[in-house]
Amino acid sequence: MHRKTITELAEALHQKECSCLELTRYFLDRINRYNPALNAFITITEKEALEAAQEADRAFQQGTAKKLTGIPIAHKDLFCTKGVKTSCASKMLDNFIAPYDATVVSKLNHAGTISLGKTNMDEFAMGASNENSFYGPVKNPWDLTRVPGGSSGGSAAAVAAHLIPAATGTDTGGSIRQPAALTNTTGIKPTYGRVSRFGIIAFASSLDQAGLLTQTAEDAALLLTEMAGFDSYDSTTVEEAAPDFTKTLNNSIHGLKIGLPQECFPEHLDPKIKTVIDQALRQLESQGAIIQEIKLPHVMMGIPAYYIIAPAECSSNLARYDGIRYGYRCKGPVDLQDLYERSRAEAFGDEVKHRILIGTYVLSSGYYDAYYIQAQKIRRLIKNDFVKAFQSVDAILTPTSPTTAFKLGSKSKDRVNMYTSDIFTVPVNLAGLPSISIPAGFVDQLPVGLQLIGNYFDESRILNVAHRFQQATDWHRQIPKNFE
Ligand code: GLN
Numbered sequence: 001m002h003r004k005t006i007t008e009l010a011e012a013l014h015q016k017e018c019s020c021l022e023l024t025r026y027f028l029d030r031i032n033r034y035n036p037a038l039n040a041f042i043t044i045t046e047k048e049a050l051e052a053a054q055e056a057d058r059a060f061q062q063g064t065a066k067k068l069t070g071i072p073i074a075h076k077d078l079f080c081t082k083g084v085k086t087s088c089a090s091k092m093l094d095n096f097i098a099p100y101d102a103t104v105v106s107k108l109n110h111a112g113t114i115s116l117g118k119t120n121m122d123e124f125a126m127g128a129s130n131e132n133s134f135y136g137p138v139k140n141p142w143d144l145t146r147v148p149g150g151s152s153g154g155s156a157a158a159v160a161a162h163l164i165p166a167a168t169g170t171d172t173g174g175s176i177r178q179p180a181a182l183t184n185t186t187g188i189k190p191t192y193g194r195v196s197r198f199g200i201i202a203f204a205s206s207l208d209q210a211g212l213l214t215q216t217a218e219d220a221a222l223l224l225t226e227m228a229g230f231d232s233y234d235s236t237t238v239e240e241a242a243p244d245f246t247k248t249l250n251n252s253i254h255g256l257k258i259g260l261p262q263e264c265f266p267e268h269l270d271p272k273i274k275t276v277i278d279q280a281l282r283q284l285e286s287q288g289a290i291i292q293e294i295k296l297p298h299v300m301m302g303i304p305a306y307y308i309i310a311p312a313e314c315s316s317n318l319a320r321y322d323g324i325r326y327g328y329r330c331k332g333p334v335d336l337q338d339l340y341e342r343s344r345a346e347a348f349g350d351e352v353k354h355r356i357l358i359g360t361y362v363l364s365s366g367y368y369d370a371y372y373i374q375a376q377k378i379r380r381l382i383k384n385d386f387v388k389a390f391q392s393v394d395a396i397l398t399p400t401s402p403t404t405a406f407k408l409g410s411k412s413k414d415r416v417n418m419y420t421s422d423i424f425t426v427p428v429n430l431a432g433l434p435s436i437s438i439p440a441g442f443v444d445q446l447p448v449g450l451q452l453i454g455n456y457f458d459e460s461r462i463l464n465v466a467h468r469f470q471q472a473t474d475w476h477r478q479i480p481k482n483f484e
Contacts, residue, residue, distance in 0.1 A: 001026050002162040003479065006071055006219040009165060013060070013070045020056035020070030024049050024114055027072045031116060031163045034483060038139050040148075040158040042077045043085050044117040052114045059112070068226065069112030074167040076155050077118035078125060079105050079210075080199040088201045089133040090123045092327045092347035102199025103231045104168060104210050111226040119167055120154030123349045124318065125175055125203045127151050128421035131412050132351045139408070140183060141480040142446055146405040149179030149421070155213045156183040161483040166214040166223060170200060172207045173306050174401075174425030177437035180213055181400035181449025184439045184478060186466065187213050188220045191457045192432035193238045195224075196231035204313035207306075207429045216476055217438065217466035221245035224459065238457070248460045249467040254288030256465065258452075259393035261296040264424050269402065276441035276448040277399055283472055284397075284465070294389045294396065298381040302427035303419055305382070308362050308375035309430070315359025318352070354415075383431040390455045395465055398424045400437040400449035424451060434459045438466045439475035447475075 001023070004012065012018055018026075028046055035041050049072070056070035075081060078088045080098035082105075087093045101109065109115070122132040130138040130153030138153040140146040141161035148157040152169030156179035159167055169176040171189035180187025189211045197208055210227065214220045228242035260281075265274065281291055323329040323343025330346050333339035348356070362371035389396060402423055411418040428435045433453055440450040454462040470476050 002030060004165070005215050006068070006165050006222055009071055010067055014065070020053040020060065020114070021050065023070060024053035024072055024116065027116055027164055034161055034163055037144060038141060038157050038161060039136055040120055040138050040154040040161070040163060041074070041117045042087055042089065042120050042135050042154070045084055045115060048084070049114050049116045056112060056114060066112045068222065071113045072116050072164055073108065073113045074117050074119050074155065074158055074164045075105060075115055076121055076152050076167065076169050078121065078170060078201040079168055080201070081105055081115065081118065084118065086118065086201070087134070088124050089121045089135055090347065090349065090352070091134045092321050094134065094328065096326055100199060103196035103233060104227050105199065107227055108223070116164060119152070119158055122151035122153070123352050124201070124314070125151040125170055125172055126314070126351050126355055128174065128178055128418055129406070129411065130154065131408065132349055134349065137408055140405045141483050142183065142405060145407055146446070147182070147408055148405065149182035149401070151175040152213060153179050156180055156185055156187070159183070159185045159213045159215065161480060166212060166219055168210060169213050170208055170210050171429065172203050172310060173429050174422035176211045176213060177425050177435060177449070177451055178401050178421055180437040182405040182447065184447035184476065185213050186215060186217055186220055186436065186438050186476060187211065188224065188436040188459070188463070189428070189434065190224065190228065190459050191434040193236050194228050194242065194434070194457065194459065196234040196237050198231055198233035202317040204310040205317065206313060207310060209429070216470055217436065217463050218246070218249055220436070221249055221463045221467070240457070243460060245460055245463050248464050251464050252288070253284065253465055253468050256289045256395065257393040258284060258289050258291050259294035259389055259396045260291060261294050261299060261389070261396060261398060263296050263299050264398035269399065270443070272443040273399055273402070273404070273448055276443060277450055280440040280450050280469065281397070283469060287468055287472065292393065294393060296382070296385040296389060296427070298378060298385050299427045300423070301378045302382055302430055303423055305375040305378040306426045306430060307358070307419060308371050309379065311355040311359035312363050312372055313359070315356045315363065318356055321347070379430045382427050386431045386433060394455070395461055396453040398451045398453070400424060400451040404443050404446035404448060428453055432456070434462060436462045436466050438469060439478070441475055
């Protein structure tokens with residue numbers, strides 16, 4: 001059962017091969033059995049899920065079931081879920097019960113999916129290894145001594161180990177795509193503005209976007225169709241209605257132009273990763289895609305620009321955690337200043353504090369022009385590079401991550417090294433483009449992902465290419481040994 005995709009599970013439910021309750025119990029059993037080894041979940045909402053499953057079964061009996069009724073999913077623990085702890089993997093929000101649902105959550109509930117719990121992540125989505133969680137690191141199901149990537153590492157590990165058929169994630173600089181690459185899952189980050197950010201705990205508001213970790217591009221298309229669209233609670237969502245992303249999945253890719261940015265295939269790129277990507281390119285070529293070299297001259301300045309802009313926005317967003325309105329409050333404050341200082345000092349982890357400090361610094365007068373404005377200028381140059389490239393190609397292809405899953409602890413002392421994990425993903429967020437990571441092969445038994453970047457609001461195209469690739473390959477069907 002756990003090997004089935006959402007498309008197949010929906011079929012099984014509609015054919016009455018199993019009930020929603022049985023399906024929910026089945027995945028809850030898997031979560032309870034395997035989560036202790038992986039630490040992919042912060043909260044398991046067993047009671048709520050079983051109730052929702054019974055309601056879903058009633059919908060089937062009454063003939064009101066929708067396509068996705070009864071499909072179990074999980075949410076990254078920064079999506080507000082009404083009545084359920086929403087911690088952002090921080091001690092700061094360890095006691096926070098969300099009073100409402102994020103728009104993504106309510107839309108997916110409305111579509112009939114059932115949430116089985118909240119997945120682990122890097123604290124406030126800051127990290128690329130899931131080692132920054134207050135609840136401890138997540139393990140990669142392909143090798144329990146390695147990281148699953150981050151910050152949506154819990155969602156990625158849970159989907160890779162088939163504890164859940166799909167999970168939501170968010171991506172500010174790579175947090176969906178990089179963990180997808182490291183765990184052999186499919187991860188999509190839509191165009192900025194495609195999916196509502198309402199009820200998602202903010203990290204860097206001009207970069208954050210919600211998306212999905214799934215087994216296949218087809219499942220991603222199914223769920224994204226439900227998630228996307230205008231939301232009056234988020235003024236950055238676009239008003240144009242989102243298309244049905246499943247409709248174009250099977251389109252031919254004959255004649256499609258795929259650009260390869262030379263900058264993303266540097267001399268020092270791991271030759272084994274390069275070989276995997278080359279094989280994938282041959283596969284796409286065999287379906288008629290035309291591969292052509294392109295230039296994105298400023299793309300390698302993405303990481304330095306991101307590590308000014310993202311901390312700047314985070315320092316502002318995280319100012320709200322003052323120990324007063326919600327979240328952690330220190331014991332026995334002597335005065336208001338002490339309350340602020342100790343609540344924040346005691347409840348934020350090191351990486352979060354580091355970024356608040358950098359962010360506050362680059363926004364302060366005297367440094368604003370030297371750092372923040374410069375970074376914004378680089379951001380514009382990167383965006384212009386992409387706009388120009390899309391005048392001659394339909395999609396852009398790069399490796400998702402420069403490395404496969406690395407050992408737990410191996411980069412946690414070396415910030416800059418950790419930050420380079422997102423070297424190929426960060427520029428996409430700076431430009432606000434949609435992109436997807438899909439399984440492309442293995443190096444030393446560890447998964448390798450390839451990234452497809454689309455033009456603005458052209459998620460359909462990258463889902464189409466990803467689907468065609470998955471129809472012709474079976475990398476995405478590989479399951480880690482101990483979770484078969
Ligand atoms: N790894 C990047 C960071 O630490 C991106 C995180 C994200 O996309 N949320 O900021």
